[in-house]
Amino acid sequence: MIEQGSTAIEQGSIAGMSPLLRVEGVSKRFGGVNALRGVSLEIRSGEVHALLGENGAGKSTLIKILSGVHVHDGGSIEIDGKPVSFASPAQSRDAGVAVVYQDLSLVESLSVADNLLLGREPRTRFGVLRKSLLMAQAEAFLKSQNIPLDARAMVGSLPFAYRQMTEIAKALMGDVRLLILDEPTSALTDDEEKILFEAIRAVAARGVGVIYVTHRLNEVFRISNRVTVFRDGQNAGTFITQETNMRQLVGAIVGPDHAVLKADDTASAQSPRAPAHSADRPVLDLRDVGNDRLDRVNLQLRGGEIHGLAGLIGSGRTEILQTIFGLLPVQSGQASLDGAALAASGPAAAIGQGIALVPEDRHVQGLVLDHSIERNLTLPRLPDFSRLGWLRRRTASAHANAAMRRLAVKAPGALTPVKNLSGGNQQKVVFGKWNEPRPRVLLLDEPTVGVDVGAREEIYGVIRAAAAAGSGVLLVSSDLSELLQLCDRISIVVDGRITKTISRHDLGSAEDLHHLIQLSQPSEEHAA
Amino acid sequence: MTETPPNTATAKGAAHPAGGRSALRHLLQGERPYMLYVAFAVMLVVFSLASPWFLSIDNFLNIGRQTTLVSIIAVGMTFVIISRQIDLSVASTLALSGMSASLAMAFVANNWVVGAVAGLGTGALIGLVNGVLTTRLEIPSFLVTLGTLSGARGLALMVTNTKPVIITNEYYFAIFGEGSVLGIPAPILWTLGVTIAGILLLHYSVYGRRVYAAGGNPTAALYSGVNIKQVTTLAFVLTGTLAGLASLILSARSHAARPDVVQGMELDVIASVILGGCSLFGGRGFVLGTLLGSLIIGTLNNGLVLLGVSSSLQLVIKGAIIVAAVAFTRR
Numbered sequence: 001m002i003e004q005g006s007t008a009i010e011q012g013s014i015a016g017m018s019p020l021l022r023v024e025g026v027s028k029r030f031g032g033v034n035a036l037r038g039v040s041l042e043i044r045s046g047e048v049h050a051l052l053g054e055n056g057a058g059k060s061t062l063i064k065i066l067s068g069v070h071v072h073d074g075g076s077i078e079i080d081g082k083p084v085s086f087a088s089p090a091q092s093r094d095a096g097v098a099v100v101y102q103d104l105s106l107v108e109s110l111s112v113a114d115n116l117l118l119g120r121e122p123r124t125r126f127g128v129l130r131k132s133l134l135m136a137q138a139e140a141f142l143k144s145q146n147i148p149l150d151a152r153a154m155v156g157s158l159p160f161a162y163r164q165m166t167e168i169a170k171a172l173m174g175d176v177r178l179l180i181l182d183e184p185t186s187a188l189t190d191d192e193e194k195i196l197f198e199a200i201r202a203v204a205a206r207g208v209g210v211i212y213v214t215h216r217l218n219e220v221f222r223i224s225n226r227v228t229v230f231r232d233g234q235n236a237g238t239f240i241t242q243e244t245n246m247r248q249l250v251g252a253i254v255g256p257d258h259a260v261l262k263a264d265d266t267a268s269a270q271s272p273r274a275p276a277h278s279a280d281r282p283v284l285d286l287r288d289v290g291n292d293r294l295d296r297v298n299l300q301l302r303g304g305e306i307h308g309l310a311g312l313i314g315s316g317r318t319e320i321l322q323t324i325f326g327l328l329p330v331q332s333g334q335a336s337l338d339g340a341a342l343a344a345s346g347p348a349a350a351i352g353q354g355i356a357l358v359p360e361d362r363h364v365q366g367l368v369l370d371h372s373i374e375r376n377l378t379l380p381r382l383p384d385f386s387r388l389g390w391l392r393r394r395t396a397s398a399h400a401n402a403a404m405r406r407l408a409v410k411a412p413g414a415l416t417p418v419k420n421l422s423g424g425n426q427q428k429v430v431f432g433k434w435n436e437p438r439p440r441v442l443l444l445d446e447p448t449v450g451v452d453v454g455a456r457e458e459i460y461g462v463i464r465a466a467a468a469a470g471s472g473v474l475l476v477s478s479d480l481s482e483l484l485q486l487c488d489r490i491s492i493v494v495d496g497r498i499t500k501t502i503s504r505h506d507l508g509s510a511e512d513l514h515h516l517i518q519l520s521q522p523s524e525e526h527a528a
Numbered sequence: 529m530t531e532t533p534p535n536t537a538t539a540k541g542a543a544h545p546a547g548g549r550s551a552l553r554h555l556l557q558g559e560r561p562y563m564l565y566v567a568f569a570v571m572l573v574v575f576s577l578a579s580p581w582f583l584s585i586d587n588f589l590n591i592g593r594q595t596t597l598v599s600i601i602a603v604g605m606t607f608v609i610i611s612r613q614i615d616l617s618v619a620s621t622l623a624l625s626g627m628s629a630s631l632a633m634a635f636v637a638n639n640w641v642v643g644a645v646a647g648l649g650t651g652a653l654i655g656l657v658n659g660v661l662t663t664r665l666e667i668p669s670f671l672v673t674l675g676t677l678s679g680a681r682g683l684a685l686m687v688t689n690t691k692p693v694i695i696t697n698e699y700y701f702a703i704f705g706e707g708s709v710l711g712i713p714a715p716i717l718w719t720l721g722v723t724i725a726g727i728l729l730l731h732y733s734v735y736g737r738r739v740y741a742a743g744g745n746p747t748a749a750l751y752s753g754v755n756i757k758q759v760t761t762l763a764f765v766l767t768g769t770l771a772g773l774a775s776l777i778l779s780a781r782s783h784a785a786r787p788d789v790v791q792g793m794e795l796d797v798i799a800s801v802i803l804g805g806c807s808l809f810g811g812r813g814f815v816l817g818t819l820l821g822s823l824i825i826g827t828l829n830n831g832l833v834l835l836g837v838s839s840s841l842q843l844v845i846k847g848a849i850i851v852a853a854v855a856f857t858r859r
Contacts, residue, residue, distance in 0.1 A: 327751075348753040357751060365751045368744035370811050379741050380752040382734040389734050433752065 018081055020045040020209040021066075021178055026075035027233075028061055033452070035061040037233040038075060043178060043209040048200060050220040050241070051213045052253055053230035054479070059213050062230075063180055066211075067099040068092035079177065096177035100167050100184060108156030112149055112166050113138030116173060145172060146202040148195070161192030165199050172203065179203060180211045183313075190522070197223050215312060217246055217518045231255050246518060254480070254510045281339065283472040284324065284441050288333035293319040295496040296333065301441065301472040306463065308483040309476045310517055311493035317476040318360055319496065321443040324474070325357045326350040337440065351380055356434035358427075360445040360476075366430040369419040373411060374400035376418050377432050403432040408458060424455025431462050442466050444475045448482060460486060480510040480517075494520045555731055558805040558814040568824055575831035582834055589713065593781075595826030596715040597622070597774040598793065599819055602800040603726035604767030606818045609801050610730075611763050612743040612810030613669040615658060618771045619793040620680035623786075625650040626775035627684045630693035630785035633700070640700035647779075648772040654680055655768020659761030669764075677794070684787035692786040695779055705780030715777050719819075722770065726815040739763060744811025799850045800825050 021043040028036040036058045043049050053059050064070045066077070068086030077084055079095055086092040092099075106115050113135050114121075122133045138151040147169050155166060164184050171179060184196065200223060204210050212224055220227055221241060229236040229252040237252040282300035289297045293316055301307050309317045322328045324335065326346045335342040343349035347357075359365035367376050377400045378385055385396035400414040407428040411421055418429055427447065434442065444463065448456045463486060467473050477483050483490055484507060491501040499520050507513055575582040601618050608615045629647030636642050658676055662669040695701075707714040730736040741749040742756045749756055779785040804821030806813030825846070832842045 325751075346753075346755075347751055348755055351753040359751050364745070365747050368741055368748050368811065370744050371740065375737065375740070379737070379749070379754065382737055386734045390728075391732055391734060391737065393732075 019043060020080065022076075022078040022081075023062070023066075024076045024078070026062065026065065026072045026077060028065060028070060028072050034233055036065075036072070039230060039233065039235055040075075041228055041235075041238075043211060045177070045207045045209050046204055047225040048204050048210040048212055048223055050224035050227040051211055051230065052215075052217070052220065052227060052249065053236070054253060056232075057230040057253075058233040059230055060182070061233075063099065063182060063211075063213065066092065066097055066178075066180060068097075093174075096175055097180065098171035098174075098176045098178070099180040099182065100164075100171050101182050106155045106163060106166060106170070108154075110155060111151065112142075112153050112155060112158075112169075113151040115155055115166055116141065116151070116170050118170075141173065142169060145169060145206070147199050159192060161196045164196055168196075168199060168203070172208075176208055178209045178211070180213070182213045183215065184212075193219075216521070217249055218521060220249070221246075229253055246515070250511050250514045250518070254514055283338060284342075284474075285336045285339075286320075286324070286333070287335075289323060289330055289335050290332040291319075291323060291328050291330060293328060293496050294323060297323075297496070297498055299474075299491065299498060299501075301474055303440075303470045303472050304467050305489065306467045306473040306475055306487045308487035308490035309474065309493050309498075310480065310483055310490050310513060312517065312521070313478065315493045316496035317493045318445055320493065320498075321357060321445055321474065321476060324350070324441070325355055325443060354440035355443065356380075356439035356441070357443040358430050358434065358445060358447050360449075362423075362426055362430050366433075367418050367426060370417060372415045373404065373409065373418055373421075373429055374414040376429055377403050377414075380433050399436070403435055407432050407435065407462060422452070422455070423450040424452050424459070427451050427459060428455065428462075431459065435462070435466075438466065438469050438471050440471060442471045442473045444473065444477075446477055447475070448477075448479065480513045484510055484513060492517060492520050495522070555727065555814060555816060558817045559812060564803075564805065564817055564820045564824070568820060568827070571824060571827055571831070575827065575834070579831065579834040582831060587830070587834075589716075591823070591826050591830045592716045592719070593713060594830065595822050596719050597778055597790065598796045598800055598825065599719045599822040600722045600774045600777070601767065601771050601793075602797045602804070602818045602822045603722050603815055604763070604770040605797050605801045606726065606804070606806055606813055606815055607730065607739055607763040608669075608767050609798075609806045609808060610743045610810060610813045611739050611760050612746065613662060613760060613763065614673065614798070614808075615655075615669065615764060615767050616673040616794050616798075617654065617658060617676035617680055618767060618797055619790045620677045620684065621651050621654045621768050621771040622775045622778065622793070623789050624654065624680040624684040625772040626779045626785035626789065627687055627693060627787055629772075629776055630695050630779055631687065633695060633697055634693060638697055640697050640703060643695070643697065643700055644704075644776060647776045648769050651768040651770070651772025651775070652765050653768070654771075655765040656761065658768065659764035662764065663757035663760050681787075681791075688787065690787055692784045694784050696783075700776075701780050701783065703780070704776040715781070718773065718777060722773070723815060723819050726818075730815050735759070735762070740811055742810075795846065795850075796822070796825050796829075799846060799853070802850060803853045 019042040021041070023039065023041040025038040025040060026036055027034070027038050039058060039062060041051075041062070051059050061070065065072045066086070068089040068091050071085060071087060084095055086095065107118065110118070116138045117134055122130045122137060124130055135151055142149050142151055147165060149162060149165055149169060153162075155163060158166070168179070168181070181200070200210060200212070214220065224241045226238060226240055227244065227249065228238045229249065231253065236255065239248065283303045284299070284301040286297050286299040297320055299307075299320070309320060311317050319328060323330060323344070324342070326344045326349055330342070330344045335344060337353055337355070343353060363369060368379070374397055378396045382391070385392055385399060397414060404411065404414060409421070409425050409428045409432065411425060418426055421429065447463070448459055451459065463473060463475070475483065475486060484504065487504055489501055489503050490507065490513065491498045493499070500516070502516070581587060601622070605615060605618065625647045628650040629643040632646035633639065633643040636646075654676055658669065658673050661667055661672040703714065704718070705714060709717060730739065738749070738754050738759045741752065741754055742759045746756055775785070778789060800822035801813065801818050802808060802821070803824055804813065804817030804819070806818065828846070828849070829842065832845065837845075
């Protein structure tokens with residue numbers, strides 16, 4: 001596939017021109033993990049080059065190397081034919097590389113002009129700000145870049161697309177040769193996306209090379225000239241956008257062998273487990289549940305079932321879990337647990353009803369990092385380890401030790417601070433908070449992100465055991481092979497709605513699922 | 529995966545006996561091994577050498593009495609700071625509670641119970657206001673308590689048009705001020721009692737665990753079902769109530785409540801807590817450390833006076849110590 005792609009490019013119109021950026025066989029290790037294993041990438045001036053791959057494929061590592069956050073271990077990087085290696089973001093910036101990250105870095109209480117010239121405002125000899133000159137400089141810059149932004153507008157009052165555009169304009173201040181956009185559209189509406197794409201095209205037309213990182217395949221067809229796909233830290237193909245199609249890209253992202261292999265895994269992994277009790281009344285029943293983030297969600301979760309929620313980041317998967325857990329209100333529709341109405345007044349009530357959540361970000365939402373394993377494990381159910389409000393330390397510590405043993409948490413003892421544990425062991429502690437007694441409903445949000453392979457298998461075991469013991473498990477994951485490996489049914493979430501629920505048996509491979517997700521997205525002119 | 533069982537088995541074996549020892553060690557030294565004790569000892573030695581009057585029983589009882597107010601309120605402040613908040617209003621709360629106690633005895637009934645209920649109740653009420661404004665309106669506690677610092681002081685000055693109120697109840701004097709058991713003065717007994725209660729509540733109760741969690745990581749605590757608003761509000765109520773108790777002790781000692789007392793004492797209280805090993809960033813600290821911190825501040829005040837250091841310079845030295853202590857706790 002790689003050969004096929006590159007020969008096609010050699011025949012392209014810009015062949016022979018030396019590329020703006022040449023990444024050749026770059027590798028990077030983090031501890032025992034090979035994040036990049038010799039990737040190559042060529043960006044020409046004036047092109048928009050999309051970069052695709054699953055989470056962990058190496059896209060962000062390469063971007064961090066190009067922006068000077070990390071230094072590569074092997075291979076070479078050239079800009080305009082000169083080899084470079086950035087020890088700091090400042091050096092990368094000086095070489096003409098600008099990066100726009102997902103999380104915006106703007107001061108909302110200042111105007112667009114103030115933000116553009118932040119830190120390099122024009123001043124008089126006495127250090128007094130020259131406001132009119134600042135405005136004039138900003139307006140002239142925006143005009144020269146063909147960016148349709150009002151320099152006087154307050155950033156905080158702008159719609160998201162225009163903030164994103166301000167961010168891009170800010171990145172373009174100075175002599176920029178290469179602009180890197182890291183998932184810039186994840187929170188945009190269609191109209192906003194159009195506006196942003198026009199701005200990006202205008203930038204490319206001036207001869208800047210643009211690297212466009214995204215998870216959304218249909219965007220690739222709308223904005224890019226070429227596409228490169230990474231898989232497991234290696235190149236999985238480079239294509240000219242007009243000559244490829246969605247099926248080919250999905251194949252490159254997922255990897256055909258990989259998909260078949262995972263499907264086999266699933267079959268063998270599933271056989272020892274009892275099938276979901278399909279005749280049972282659902283444990284959890286959502287009927288037309290809606291709030292600010294959700295739109296008439298219907299979902300029936302059975303006891304013993306592992307039910308997957310698939311969708312893009314920002315599609316509302318996490319919000320479904322948060323609503324069930326009482327972190328978001330149920331404003332319309334009905335939610336019931338075992339036939340009785342769900343309290344939904346807050347996490348404490350949800351926990352009391354037997355609902356447990358393993359949240360997306362274990363450092364922020366799951367654990368008190370400074371505190372010991374024991375303190376973290378016992379936190380959700382302190383009343384169970386107390387009498388009249390006084391802790392029964394021995395009971396608490398026995399519980400903690402039992403949970404550590406059951407989940408094989410590798411640590412010197414129950415009093416070890418959680419921050420000293422590896423990612424996998426930290427995640428086991430988060431699971432341990434909810435392991436005993438068994439919750440009626442176990443909500444899992446990206447349970448294996450940042451977890452190494454060995455611990456991942458152990459966590460899968462814990463999830464299967466919970467389902468086998470009768471808990472209903474609702475699993476959100478961006479790792480499609482994970483969903484296929486674990487789930488009995490999978491629901492697709494788009495814009496706060498569940499658009500489709502499919503039985504695992506009706507899905508062949510991760511590729512099928514990837515298709516289904518992409519095809520469920522609105523505005524799909526390149527779908528066929 | 530195959531090496532897991534032996535690993536966890538040893539982990540378990542090591543954890544159990546170490547558990548008890550470690551809890552005791554935490555109670556004694558928090559997370560900064562013995563630094564406090566060393567600092568305290570060094571200071572005692574320096575002052576003993578520098579001043580002939582320093583090393584005497586009378587002087588130590590003196591330090592104890594002078595430190596009482598700060599020590600008692602600092603125990604409450606420990607809960608507030610561990611839950612990632614701050615209470616600047618404690619000195620004003622003390623003043624208003626004292627006025628309330630003395631006026632209740634003057635106008636309602638000259639009974640020490642009436643005075644105690646009025647004083648403690650006023651303190652608790654200001655704490656409740658601090659807590660509710662902080663958690664329900666989500667105003668930073670720094671600003672809320674800056675407001676009550678001014679408001680409560682103003683009210684205290686207003687009720688009698690800045691005049692002191694005389695107290696005449698002998699039981700009141702005995703219980704909160706002048707009585708003693710086995711030669712130990714009542715204020716010091718109150719300090720010991722509050723410290724022990726604080727240790728039990730912070731280190732041995734469900735509430736204490738929740739305070740640590742709410743300050744250590746509020747989001748994770750929320751996701752674990754901890755009612756952070758309630759936990760935080762209670763910490764403010766506790767601190768206000770203890771400021772009320774301190775007002776009873778102070779007014780019993782001087783036989784009167786004055787509206788302009790202990791201005792700026794919040795500095796000593798907060799300094800004691802920080803010096804005692806609490807992190808201003810929440811989630812860490814211990815009650816015994818706070819007591820030691822307040823004794824260090826008290827001894828410092830006493831020693832500097834004995835050495836003839838001007839009160840202005842004392843303020844500078846204390847300020848420097850607070851900043852140094854915060855710099856030290858920050859990782």
